[in-house]
Amino acid sequence: MCMKSAQSVTASDVARLAGVDRSTVSRILNRSFDQHHYAPETIDAVQKAAKSLNYRPSSTARALRTGRTMLAGLIVADISNSFFGQLAAAIEVGLRSHNYRLMIASTSEDLATQCRHLDDMIHQGVDGIIISPAGNKGIAHAVSSGTPVVLVDRPLSGVSWPYVGIDNHNAARQLGEYLRELGYQTIGVVLPQSKDDPTLKWRLRGLEIGLGKRGRVVWKHAVSLRTGEADRRALSQRLSQSPNLDVVVGLTNDCTVTAMEALRDAGRRVPDEIGLAGVDDFRAAQLLDPPLTVVSQPIESIAAKAVSYLLDAMSGHPRTEDCLLPSQLIVRRSLRLPNGNTDHLDNFGSIGNKETSR
Amino acid sequence: MCMKSAQSVTASDVARLAGVDRSTVSRILNRSFDQHHYAPETIDAVQKAAKSLNYRPSSTARALRTGRTMLAGLIVADISNSFFGQLAAAIEVGLRSHNYRLMIASTSEDLATQCRHLDDMIHQGVDGIIISPAGNKGIAHAVSSGTPVVLVDRPLSGVSWPYVGIDNHNAARQLGEYLRELGYQTIGVVLPQSKDDPTLKWRLRGLEIGLGKRGRVVWKHAVSLRTGEADRRALSQRLSQSPNLDVVVGLTNDCTVTAMEALRDAGRRVPDEIGLAGVDDFRAAQLLDPPLTVVSQPIESIAAKAVSYLLDAMSGHPRTEDCLLPSQLIVRRSLRLPNGNTDHLDNFGSIGNKETSR
């Protein structure tokens, strides 16, 4: 009841009030009844004292003593991107339900920044890190620290860290096959500028394989991370110079939006004159005119699995196998359908794969 | 050169290698040259030793000793909302450039959760907190802790914490006046369910004042935080039951999107049959059909000011005055214009819209 300035209430204060030793307070409050059987009255006294003083152990002191900070780190390219925003939100609540707090950092796809953040967090003493890496340069140093790391959204070759996310190759191939079936052959691709993101290569390759022999990616247009007016105009101009283009594919949500803007600026009607599709779903995708056909990722599941993997690793039981979650082709109206065949649309709503995966 | 397991390199290790005392290491590395003038050779030896061992002081130990964690907290309703996502991103880089790390928590507009997070962070030892409060219940307890707090996006009455953000009353009034000038009179408002967010009341009041005597808010429709299908349908139904409605106003970005969805579901054409406008701009707003007229907030400036306020407070020089940043009416095409008067649109441009002509 006696609300003291909270901050400065220490275990010694509680001990004094309860008439016991600091260590007794610590053990009782931590439920360390392993070897120690306390008198019920002592337990009661300590608990009452702690409550009345509103005692909360200093996590700093505890961290120093135990070596665990109960802090996890999340490193992504850009937390303001809706994909990472949703991911972060889900990860935060997941971790919090296990008493971990979350620290967040953005790399802006810059490898040096990523390296700094990794180093920072490790030295800061986080118990584990979830990262969507911009690339694998400078990672080796972090790997030797021993801090558990889980890769999310983007796999990395050459490290032992497990990856949680969709199979990007497959997801893009699925989209490619769908495009092929609809008769699209001349494709323009919009992708982020991040040179070292391996995911983009997988998506690109998967797309091309899905498109088959007759399909051709005639250009790849890179846009900046926080897409702006300049990107929009440049892309729009490129579109004007490509009158024979069949369809545009955005490799991330931002890219797809930028593509949509540019198509509108260039005065190309979707899907009649030209098709549009993308990887990553987003809130407004179904609101646009036309609603966008996309491959969507199961963000909540990815977050849940990533958290679960990290918790395992932090408790000393690291998983080594990757966790591939299913992506989903969401058919809307930004691609023209083959004449007279409409039920085909439903088939694709839930399709997996029928070919050999690699 | 000798890359040791990083984690366990302590100041004593550096001291031993340099042939000096721990305290010497500490002082030199912290540039505490106030009273201590070291021999250049000592300085050199220490720095070399530190670098060769890749020494980084344990922030935990430092925090315990100094009482400063170099950690700041951000508490918002939902980090996956694009507004808060952008805000968080900007705040994070701002703080980081001053060597502060950022911890993030979401309240889902729940007062109990907010209270818990505040308490958590304070006891966790953060040096300061930036919060977009869900309400002022349970805040008193936090205020007495002495931890500096800056309010962002939502002001709070009865506390000494400074507020950084737009003038919500004014912003909404601006929109209301614009609606009145366009001849709108019968208004439906869509707002989030958060019962205790004072901002919503201000926006509502400002809107009504701007609308003037002849304007009437005929209903207010509350939707859940992570707006879903159910909200969409319920709102759609309400719209169907309001055939005489002039215009719908969304009080947040999500609300406006939901309104757009519902209007589409209900088959009401915007802006011909009914108008739509909102508070908060978002990436896809200009891409929708029609592009949405909104009042936008200067997110970057808000973040920068909030960081600046927090830094001041954390360094012992708290500001007490609020910081009101200018909002901006962005006129697009989701409201019908008065017959035959089009340059009126340009007049409003001078208030600060950046309408994209095409």
Add this chain to the structure above:
DNA sequence: TTGTAAGCGTTATCAC
């Protein structure tokens, strides 16, 4: 110009 030693608040080891 540098070293000594105390102490931040916990928890873990040992003793009784």
Add this chain to the structure above:
DNA sequence: GTGATAACGCTTACAA
């Protein structure tokens, strides 16, 4: 069953 005591890694009077 419970209490003393050391230690985690760092900073900072106070000495020298």
